[in-house]
Amino acid sequence: MSITDLITLAGAIATFLFGMSTMTDGLEKLSSGRLERILERLTSNVVKGVLLGAMVTGLIQSSAATTVMCVGFVNAGIMRLEQTVGIIMGANIGTTVTAQLLRLGDISSDNVLLALLKPSVLGPLLAAVGVLFYMFIRGGKKRIIGQIILGLGLLFIGMKTMEGAVSGLQELPEFQALFSAFSNPLLGILVGAAVTALLQSSSASMGILQAVSSTGLVYFNTAIPLIMGQNIGTCITAILSSIGASRNAKRTAAVHLLFNVIGTAFFLAVLYAGNALIGFPFWENVMDMGSIANLHLGFNIGCTLLLLPFHKVLVKIVERLVPGDAGAPEFNLLDERFLSSPSVALEQARSAVVSMGEKARENLGLAVDLLTDYDEKKLERLNENEITIDKLENTLDSYLVKLTDRALTDPESALVSELLHTLTNFERIGDYAVNVSEIATTMRQREIAFSDVARKEVDAITSAVKATLDITLECYEKRDHDLALHVEPLEEVVDLMEEVLKNRHVERLKAGACTIELGTQFLELTINLERISDHCSNVAMLIVRQTAPASQHLPDTHAYLKYLHAGGDHDFDALFAAYRAQYFAPIEEDTGFDRTTSS
Incomplete structure (x- = not known):
């Protein structure tokens, strides 16, 4: 193998890893948090958790990302430790999708449609389409879709280049000896775990193994320990993410590791003991991309079926391994x-x-x-x-x-x-x-205390301000455009009340019906309440603008408010009149201050 082949191999691995990273990032962006919210809310039982974990991981193509999300959700107090067990099991199944895609490299047919699915053709085609979407088509989610397609194309290009770069290795005695050594299960597991921990992606290390299979030197007895090791190595990401987290978050990472270690130990014992006793005919079969992908899928499904009935036992074991009372920590959203x-x-x-x-x-x-x-x-x-x-x-x-x-x-x-x-x-x-x-x-x-008249006025304005804040919080949480339109008319009623009550209080001070000391407190109180309603208006205007229909072109906030206050909107005036009748009318009296519309 020449220095040129080594450089080509390094570049192929880099292209492959970059393609996988690009595709995964695009898939996560495209989900826009929806998949994560599904994980957060729909984990009422462990079987449903397995299905959701598999679905989410299959779509974002990263079991590590799914597990790290689980660690974060537990640390934030959004999910319980028990809810994550099924998701983690399902994540191991979902991560096998990439290997199934890469097996397209095994296609050999003269059929034009099937030939288009071969990585040598599909990779450049997808990359070209992805670049077109990513660089030249704007608007909506087309750029993200382009990123995903481009990443997938680079994945196939990197895979095909890796196959060509490693083809010369099959003739090297040292390389043959190296893969023979991996038939030692402990060495194979350690190497598989180390490579995956370094790459922090079992899908990436699996892709590299599939590429090496083109040399014809990957046998069942070497592939199985490497695949088992890859499943253990992928746990490193969750373990690192749990450092400094709550006790239950650490236990979540431990569940991921324990699940893979127990599954590996069980199937390792069964396979090697079975081969020693009866001799499996497939033990030294040569593996291609498809058989490696199927072995990966079968192993992860087998582990899930084995341990699913014991999901509660897994939780108890990790509680022993990571001792201490989780208590009621201050969860960090x-x-x-x-x-x-x-x-x-x-x-x-x-x-x-x-x-x-x-x-x-x-x-x-x-x-x-x-x-x-x-x-x-x-x-x-x-x-x-x-x-x-x-x-x-x-x-x-x-x-x-x-x-x-x-x-x-x-x-x-x-x-x-x-x-x-x-x-x-x-x-x-x-x-x-x-x-x-x-x-x-x-x-x-x-x-000191307010008079009965002042007390009645305070009750009226505080009721209006409380209502303003209630509507503001509801419209913000629900992102409700129609509800947000109610805030500014009510805020204008509060402005009216503050101005009228201030003038009334000044008149009471002049008449000697109120002390300077009480008057100061009353005026400070109304000013602070009115400013609360101002900030409610700021929040509501954000929602009005963010949720406005695409066909509605709103001017800047200052101009829009000026338009509303000038009587340019009949709905606004109607709401103002309704809120004025509800909050101001009960305390309204002839004060020489006439204001029938908002200003």
């Missing part, structure tokens, strides 16, 4: 393991932003309660929530910045921007709720 799959990371970030909004809403309710029913425990709960909100803001900022370093699609980049704006608004709402609590504390310390 923003697990950095998700960054390798941006669609999942964005879904988790969005859940964290929603959590921020819910805590801000809880704090507003607590702060308003403190105005009439001061309770130290409620204040303590409010302060704990505020600390959590601030931590979430800092963590989310950092997390989303790290996410922008990944290759994101245009919709994913838009969602990152939306999340950054939304978390800022929710954090400010939390701050204004704290301000309201400080007003309540000041009034408590100074032993």
